[in-house]
Amino acid sequence: MKRLPAVDLAYTATVLVVGVAIGLLMAIGIVPIVRSCFKGMHCALTLLLKCFLLIKDLVVAAVTQAAAWKTYKKVMPWRNAAAMNASNDRNTVFGRSAFSKTQPDWYGSEDDVDFFLARTRDEAQGKWKCICQNKLGDILQYEAYCRILQGNKTEYMSKTVVKDATAEEMTDFYLDDERRCRWDSMLAHTEQLEAGSTRDRCEVVRWVRSFPFPFLTDREYVIGRRIFRKNGTIYTVSRGIEHAAAPVRRSMVRMDVFYSMWSCRDIVCPWGTEKPACEVVLLHHEQFKIPERLARFAACKGMWGFIRSMGPAVVTFVQNHREASSGFSSSSFSHSGSEVNLSDTAITRSRNEKHNKLMKTARRALFATIVTTAWFVKRNHFSQKHQRRCTAALSMKAW
Numbered sequence: 001m002k003r004l005p006a007v008d009l010a011y012t013a014t015v016l017v018v019g020v021a022i023g024l025l026m027a028i029g030i031v032p033i034v035r036s037c038f039k040g041m042h043c044a045l046t047l048l049l050k051c052f053l054l055i056k057d058l059v060v061a062a063v064t065q066a067a068a069w070k071t072y073k074k075v076m077p078w079r080n081a082a083a084m085n086a087s088n089d090r091n092t093v094f095g096r097s098a099f100s101k102t103q104p105d106w107y108g109s110e111d112d113v114d115f116f117l118a119r120t121r122d123e124a125q126g127k128w129k130c131i132c133q134n135k136l137g138d139i140l141q142y143e144a145y146c147r148i149l150q151g152n153k154t155e156y157m158s159k160t161v162v163k164d165a166t167a168e169e170m171t172d173f174y175l176d177d178e179r180r181c182r183w184d185s186m187l188a189h190t191e192q193l194e195a196g197s198t199r200d201r202c203e204v205v206r207w208v209r210s211f212p213f214p215f216l217t218d219r220e221y222v223i224g225r226r227i228f229r230k231n232g233t234i235y236t237v238s239r240g241i242e243h244a245a246a247p248v249r250r251s252m253v254r255m256d257v258f259y260s261m262w263s264c265r266d267i268v269c270p271w272g273t274e275k276p277a278c279e280v281v282l283l284h285h286e287q288f289k290i291p292e293r294l295a296r297f298a299a300c301k302g303m304w305g306f307i308r309s310m311g312p313a314v315v316t317f318v319q320n321h322r323e324a325s326s327g328f329s330s331s332s333f334s335h336s337g338s339e340v341n342l343s344d345t346a347i348t349r350s351r352n353e354k355h356n357k358l359m360k361t362a363r364r365a366l367f368a369t370i371v372t373t374a375w376f377v378k379r380n381h382f383s384q385k386h387q388r389r390c391t392a393a394l395s396m397k398a399w
Helices: 009-028 030-075 110-121 167-175 177-183 292-325 353-398
Strands: 129-136 140-148 154-163 187-195 203-209 219-230 233-240 258-267 277-286
Touching: 110 154, 110 219, 110 233, 110 258, 110 277, 129 292, 140 292, 154 292, 167 219, 167 233, 167 258, 167 277, 167 292, 177 187, 177 292
Parallel strands: none
Antiparallel strands: 129 140, 140 154, 154 277, 187 203, 203 219, 219 233, 233 258, 258 277
């Protein structure tokens, strides 16, 4: 007769004790406490990851700013007092343009028009993706597209059809910086640095843009502009340049990579009326010197608000335009036939800079207060919740 194997009573007792202990721990609620600890660790790790990504974006922005400043010191010879006092007859090329009033192509040429046509008509640089399509009553129709270029940069194209407006009137509207300051809330300052042929609207202007976000520094644009007329279409070339009258300022971020080109042509009114209508095709690109995903998000979300502000301004401008010229834009008011006297002095319209600076400081302080308050509230809420759970677990254990 075979003997049964001896049973290890010590092992059996250990298993029973461990099982009873686990049951007691579950009964007194230790599992919710452990779960809360894991949640706390998850929140902490998520916060650390977000902080790491933010630091990475700040480092990238700082490196970009340092590289831009290093390039500026190399290509800006007029930083010295001797160069500032030099003669205006300059032939030194700054980037893509030269500071010389005898320059044949001024700050735009036929090559820029060909560049505009090539970019808007083919998809060699990437396929266009529609990001906005809307109507503003009976005033205009708007479509916007974007595509990703090499280097993860973004290029935008829009098509706007404006009712009861001509190509000449829309060109005048877009080039009127003084009126633009009234409807474009982000344009804080504009001035004319240099003027050429009034028929071709050759000019160099300086813009300063202020943004409602407290973490964005003011952006400065130095823009060379010129128009071309071909086959009943008016092309406007507008791009960022370097100019001796506008040295880089450390208090602002210079937008050195920038182009905004558009065409205006008369079309049959899509609303079925006998009034004129104008189609505007815009090509736009700028390197905003912030993370591209953030710039792309801001552009996509803000463009329709920009168009809603522009629509009523177009109606008012066209009415005033026709009242002043007593007809359509074929008169001298449109700069198409006769010369218009332009002063050599800068045309400036600036807001109160002290008020802007004070308001920006207040916005930054408010933003910092909100973030700090939210962090403390979240921290205290989590601590109180954890403390309540611990108290409930201890009271259950005592019971």
